[in-house]
Amino acid sequence: MKRLINLTPAPAMKWLLGLLPFAVLLLLYVVTSDARLAENAADKLLPSFGSMQEAMTRMAFEPSKRSGDYLFWTDTASSLRRLGAGVAIAAVLGLIIGIATGALPMLSAVFSPLLTVTSLIPCLALLPVLFIVLGLGELSKVVLIAIGITPFIARDIQRRTREIPVEQLIKAQTLGANSAQIICRVLLPQLMPKLINAVRLSLGAGWLFLIAAEAIASTDGLGYRIFLVRRYLSMDVILPYVAWITLLAFVFDYLLRRISKRLYPWELAE
């Protein structure tokens, strides 16, 4: 008998083992849901998959009686627009701040303490300030996401910039490169895959800020809908929405990973 730390599953077995917990959870849900529904057919807590499908058909493929919109899709579009804008702004700002403070000691001396303090502000606590200053419109939600994840991306990129071997910077200087050339040609290309990675890691926080902002002040969006239908205990809408958000998060993460691999083939080899 091998030691436990040396016992590894075969590839096919690994897949099956990975799927096992999902299957168990699903089964557990179906059994308990059935048991509750058998006792009380009007139970709302653990809806059957049939009623979830029914609710989602209504949300996704029938126009809303009030506005005529297909709510599921308009919610998705609004949320993704906010998340995309917020994350894009944070990525650009984070990259610029991170490279500038990572590569230029003078700028680092000025901005690093500020960056450290900013990153410690719990930015959900700033949400009321944003609502007061920027109003309840789209801007405050996008700004919340941007403020929330920019410090994380900036600090990550700053650290990654400093991790680039000093030998490369010296080499570039002995080839006659000026500071701008070193930043554009040596640092920036090597930091792009790190930026994609930082964005992947900060998407989770991005979703959190998005849903929080939508729950508090919004008229559409995935987070808004979940908190709205909570009043009617509509678990048949909430659960599919949560599953949908999870799926979107998974797809973005997967796509970003693939893009990074495709564009920067030299990255993983180090």
Next chain:
Amino acid sequence: MITAHNLWKHYGDHTVLERINVTVDEGEFITLVGASGCGKTTFLKLLLGVESISRGSLTLSGEPIASEPGPDRGIVFQQYSVFPHMSVLENVVAAIGFRQPGLTGFLFGQPKKDAEELSLSLISKVGLQAAAHKYPHELSGGMRQRLAIAQALMAKPKILLLDEPFGALDPGIRADMHTLVLDLWRENNLTVFMVTHDLKEGFHLGTRLWVFDKPRIDPHAPEAYGATITYDLSTSRNTDVAFSETSP
């Protein structure tokens, strides 16, 4: 060409180099040997301009050596010497682009074609023509060092500094690299400083071999005294064996 006069280097209380007096002429191939921590690499860093001297003077053609790296002094490190995100060709072309003024050093149109042609001829000279479009991680250690040397030479330095460039290579590959370095040294009329751990390599390559060692040791304060060049030998390859001890 290069003169060190009563040169000292300390880090705080820690003396690394002391009382170094040497003159180097153009075209010499100097190998630096000595135990670890004896200041060989520190001396190379002083020449490179990433460290500054504490006392005395270090001049290049009469001028104090610049306090930052520049294109007159090329360098090849043991590792991390090439840009991992550029192909072999791009690495060498970048050396041409970086000599242009501008924000990015990218070349376009005819200058780019000329630069690529020039780079390819140098790439073939170091024996990498088959790998011109590969990335550094796809190359062996020896090929990467060939690329690093080609890239350094593209900047046309007067002085080439080599910091244990072949330390991580197999013995067979080392012999090939020695031939390459000697060829390039003769062709380009370079002054070479090479740090090595391998005494045999030092004697084989250099026209002049420096041994770094500490002439004085205080057992109660081992860092109080620094290393200096205890032997300055002309190797047999150029002249008859001359064996002189520098006056401390």
